[in-house]
Every structure is written in structure tokens, then in C-alpha cells.
């Protein structure tokens with residue numbers, strides 16, 4: 001056996017493909033040849049260290065554990081995204097409810113109503129005192145009255161609209177959540 005053949009057998013040996021006869025022949029050469037003996041010894045040492053530290057082969061369930069980690073991460077991302085959507089929806093719904101309540105409060109507030117009445121009374125006093133043109137006053141107060149009425153009507157109508165929109169949003173969100181819940185059950 002020459003040195004090149006011995007080196008090939010060494011490689012086969014570390015791949016675990018060496019027969020007993022070949023191994024005996026390899027050992028005989030490495031015992032006689034100093035160079036190959038040193039090389040074989042060094043290779044055995046390196047291989048032993050690698051096996052000890054376990055860096056050659058990944059653990060058996062390596063792929064499984066990696067996939068598990070990926071799935072966990074994906075689930076976390078999904079959960080966070082759902083949480084964000086829920087928070088945004090809640091903030092939006094609460095905002096609309098608060099806005100509706102504010103408008104409702106303004107349109108039904110006694111003080112504001114009294115102020116509006118006083119404004120009308122004041123405009124009457126102004127009319128008599130300044131002796132303004134009756135037609136001009138009627139025209140102007142008509143506009144003022146119409147504006148105030150429009151504002152009150154708008155506020156009341158808006159409240160109904162806002163309440164309705166809020167109701168629809170909350171209802172559709174509930175339906176979507178239920179639908180998603182059903183899908184999750186179907187998948188899982």
C-alpha cells in the first residue's frame with residue numbers, strides 16, 4: 001500500500017465505510033509509515049474533538065425545533081397584528097361614541113339653549129331700540145333663526161347618524177371577529 005492509497009482509506013474510515021480488512025491494512029501502513037501514522041493520529045484527534053463538542057452534526061430534532069421556533073414567531077406576529085387591529089377599532093369606536101355624546105350634550109344642554117333664546121330676545125330688544133329697518137331685521141333674524149335651527153337639527157340628526165354608524169361598526173366588527181373565530185376553529 002502506498003501513501004495515497006492509505007490517505008483514501010483514512011477518508012473512507014472517517015466516513016464509516018471501511019471494511020475490517022481494509023482497516024487492518026491501513027493500520028499496518030500507518031504503523032510502518034511515519035508520515036501517514038502522524039496524519040492518521042492527527043485526523044483521529046480532530047474527529048474526536050469534533051464529536052466531543054458536537055459541532056459536526058446538528059441534533060436530530062434540529063429541523064423540527066427550528067420550524068417550531070418559526071411557527072411560534074409567526075403566531076406571535078399574527079397575534080400582535082390582531083391586537084393592533086382590535087385596538088385601532090376600539091379607539092375608533094370609542095372616539096365616535098365620545099363625539100356623539102359631545103354633540104348630543106351640546107344640542108341638549110339647557111344653558112346653551114337658554115343662550116340661544118336670549119340671543120333671540122336680545123335681537124328683539126336691539127330691534128326696538130335702534131329702530132332698525134323692520135324688513136332688514138326680519139330678514140336677518142330669519143337667517144339667524146334658520147341658522148340656529150339648522151344647527152340644532154344638524155346636531156340632533158348627527159347624533160342619530162353617529163349613533164347609527166357606531167352601532168353598525170360595532171356590529172360588523174363583532175361579526176368579523178366571529179367569522180375569524182370560526183375560520184380559526186376550522187383551520188386548527
Ligand SMILES: [Zn+2]
Nearest residue numbers: 003006033036
Ligand atoms: Zn504512508
